[in-house]
Amino acid sequence: MRDARLFKGREAEIGEIADSLRNGNSLVVVYGAGRVGKTSLLQYMHDHSLKHEFASVLVEMQGLASFCETTFWSTVANKLVNEAAIRSYVGRVGIRHLHSAFKRMRDDPFKAFRRGLEKAKDLVGGRRLLIMIDDFTMLDELWPREEALRAAYQLKSLIEEHCGAAFILCVHETFYKTALSEKIATWPLLRAGIPLRLDHLDRQAAERLIRDPLGEMMTYSDEAVEEMLSLTACHPYYLQCMLYELIGHVAGERRRMVTSDDLRAVIPRVLQAGTHYFADLLQHVKGVTGVVVAALAHVSGRDNAEAAPDEIQASLQDYGFAISQSKLLRSLEHLRDTGVIERREEPRGPLYRIRIPLFGHWLLENRSLSMISSVRQER
Ligand SMILES: Nc1ncnc2c1ncn2[C@@H]1O[C@H](COP(=O)(O)OP(=O)(O)OP(=O)(O)O)[C@@H](O)[C@H]1O
Numbered sequence: 001m002r003d004a005r006l007f008k009g010r011e012a013e014i015g016e017i018a019d020s021l022r023n024g025n026s027l028v029v030v031y032g033a034g035r036v037g038k039t040s041l042l043q044y045m046h047d048h049s050l051k052h053e054f055a056s057v058l059v060e061m062q063g064l065a066s067f068c069e070t071t072f073w074s075t076v077a078n079k080l081v082n083e084a085a086i087r088s089y090v091g092r093v094g095i096r097h098l099h100s101a102f103k104r105m106r107d108d109p110f111k112a113f114r115r116g117l118e119k120a121k122d123l124v125g126g127r128r129l130l131i132m133i134d135d136f137t138m139l140d141e142l143w144p145r146e147e148a149l150r151a152a153y154q155l156k157s158l159i160e161e162h163c164g165a166a167f168i169l170c171v172h173e174t175f176y177k178t179a180l181s182e183k184i185a186t187w188p189l190l191r192a193g194i195p196l197r198l199d200h201l202d203r204q205a206a207e208r209l210i211r212d213p214l215g216e217m218m219t220y221s222d223e224a225v226e227e228m229l230s231l232t233a234c235h236p237y238y239l240q241c242m243l244y245e246l247i248g249h250v251a252g253e254r255r256r257m258v259t260s261d262d263l264r265a266v267i268p269r270v271l272q273a274g275t276h277y278f279a280d281l282l283q284h285v286k287g288v289t290g291v292v293v294a295a296l297a298h299v300s301g302r303d304n305a306e307a308a309p310d311e312i313q314a315s316l317q318d319y320g321f322a323i324s325q326s327k328l329l330r331s332l333e334h335l336r337d338t339g340v341i342e343r344r345e346e347p348r349g350p351l352y353r354i355r356i357p358l359f360g361h362w363l364l365e366n367r368s369l370s371m372i373s374s375v376r377q378e379r
């Protein structure tokens with residue numbers, strides 16, 4: 001999302017990142033669940049909030065032509081030279097110097113990059129270089145392990161030797177959490193950074209996302225806004241999905257006022273496209289966890305009430321699923337780790353509920369306990 005008018009909130013997170021970098025830290029690791037706004041945040045900082053203080057470069061790992069260190073360092077170098085030209089970090093003569101600074105990347109790409117960076121730092125002058133790398137998780141997921149290990153080690157050594165540039169790496173939350181416990185190529189590097197978790201938007205920002213998208217296009221009743229905030233738990237992506245369907249619906253009727261009735265009319269459309277919209281959540285609900293989350297949705301109902309493990313266990317039994325208490329608790333904790341459900345501690349024990357109620361509605365209609373149980377019996 002490159003239109004700054006569409007970007008809402010995140011003031012606290014941006015403040016924290018900027019302060020960390022100002023305080024001399026050279027690496028911030030931003031982690032968050034799928035679609036929570038990591039890429040949007042990087043783009044916004046790159047285009048707006050950090051633009052004056054830092055000479056920033058945004059590298060998307062998804063866009064690399066191949067997964068090896070040569071491509072990686074050449075891409076960062078090219079981006080740096082391009083941004084320096086487009087954003088006038090340096091003058092025309094400086095650009096020529098920068099070009100020649102990053103020469104001969106093929107022989108020893110990292111060495112060439114390090115040498116070039118030294119020059120770039122001097123050329124950029126007043127502003128500190130900031131290299132932001134999105135989808136850094138790809139290094140562990142798709143790169144050959146040897147290449148990933150080497151690139152991570154090289155990046156870490158750049159940071160440790162105070163190369164003058166600062167780095168922000170973006171990783172997926174589940175990956176970051178497993179990286180804590182497993183031997184992952186990039187973990188020594190990630191561990192060295194200041195962590196910053198990106199969660200759903202705060203209420204105020206989420207409300208602005210609804211009411212103030214691009215000027216004063218639509219007016220929303222308070223009730224409709226309230227329902228949208230609650231159905232999406234202020235998750236920016238799910239809010240945008242609902243708004244997309246809503247605006248289409250209301251504009252088709254040549255109206256500008258959106259009410260709760262409109263919302264009710266479009267929810268089935270959002271749910272119909274659920275496998276697309278909820279793809280990110282669905283990858284966490286397979287096998288036993290899929291059955292457990294269906295049982296939680298069943299107990300919670302359309303109001304998304306909190307449920308105790310005993311109640312969930314009882315409904316599992318009603319539908320013929322034999323899942324032990326310990327397995328149930330493990331599944332619930334896994335679902336909580338992946339952000340699908342949330343937990344609240346009470347004196348009588350923990351209570352769970354699905355974090356995004358809209359997803360609960362989808363589960364009730366598309367992956368209900370009775371559906372799963374009948375599919376199982378057919379087999
Ligand atoms: N701060 C925000 N303000 C407004 N909309 C936002 C914001 N953050 C995210 N969005 C919306 O959510 C969508 C998904 O955000 P984004 O692609 O940045 O998430 P992500 O965390 O990078 O996802 P992924 O894990 O798939 O890489 C955006 O296209 C945008 O519509």
Ligand SMILES: [Mg+2]
Nearest residue numbers: 038039040134
């Ligand atoms: Mg992203």
